[in-house]
Amino acid sequence: MPIRPVLTFPNSLLRKRAEPVKKIDNEIMNLIKDMKDTLTEASGVGLAANQVGVLKRVIVISNSPESDIIAYINPEITNRKGKRTVTEGCLSFPGYSGIVTRSISVSARYMDESGGRVKITADELLSQALEHEIDHLNGILFVDHLREHEKLSAVDPEYRPHNHDINVSIKVQNNQYESEFNKKLYTKIGIDDLKLALDRADILKDVEQAND
Numbered sequence: 043m044p045i046r047p048v049l050t051f052p053n054s055l056l057r058k059r060a061e062p063v064k065k066i067d068n069e070i071m072n073l074i075k076d077m078k079d080t081l082t083e084a085s086g087v088g089l090a091a092n093q094v095g096v097l098k099r100v101i102v103i104s105n106s107p108e109s110d111i112i113a114y115i116n117p118e119i120t121n122r123k124g125k126r127t128v129t130e131g132c133l134s135f136p137g138y139s140g141i142v143t144r145s146i147s148v149s150a151r152y153m154d155e156s157g158g159r160v161k162i163t164a165d166e167l168l169s170q171a172l173e174h175e176i177d178h179l180n181g182i183l184f185v186d187h188l189r190e191h192e193k194l195s196a197v198d199p200e201y202r203p204h205n206h207d208i209n210v211s212i213k214v215q216n217n218q219y220e221s222e223f224n225k226k227l228y229t230k231i232g233i234d235d236l237k238l239a240l241d242r243a244d245i246l247k248d249v250e251q252a253n254d
């Protein structure tokens with residue numbers, strides 16, 4: 043099982059835009075296989091190629107523990123419906139979570155591993171994961187969607203959603219930060235360091251936008 047190390051924030055590759063896959067060759071198939079193995083080992087919901095240091099438009103999502111991990115090549119969101127508030131984490135921010143606004147459902151198109159063109163409409167966890175992972179391919183991180191009144195917080199086993207989020211179905215796996223994999227590969231950084239790094243990233247993003 044070739045597991046690839048997951049890059050953590052503020053690695054600059056997480057802020058880069060990934061390139062479309064032109065041909066599903068052995069290199070892409072190996073990447074997909076490794077990403078699936080890495081996601082399984084990390085007990086994560088989804089993983090984008092940027093997170094293993096490859097700037098190709100490939101994501102993998104584990105929609106439920108029972109089903110197979112699906113690879114989405116050159117995925118694009120074609121429609122979004124509604125808004126909901128959910129708790130979210132990311133393998134590139136081990137040990138942290140935040141409250142973000144996501145769509146209730148999304149439509150997307152992508153290429154499957156055999157090159158077939160697929161269109162789907164998804165809700166619940168898959169919708170959230172598609173938005174999160176496709177954001178990664180565009181250099182966007184979940185912390186960019188943090189609600190103003192909610193700061194990034196360390197994952198707390200006592201955490202409960204706020205009252206205004208009570209109607210929201212939250213299915214993010216709770217144990218994704220506890221695997222041996224994370225302990226081995228991630229260097230823990232303090233929340234103050236992380237917030238400082240995030241402030242800097244926001245400034246960099248503003249500068250980049252001003253230069254566009």
Ligand SMILES: [Zn+2]
Pocket residue numbers: 131132133134174178
């Ligand atoms: Zn992520």
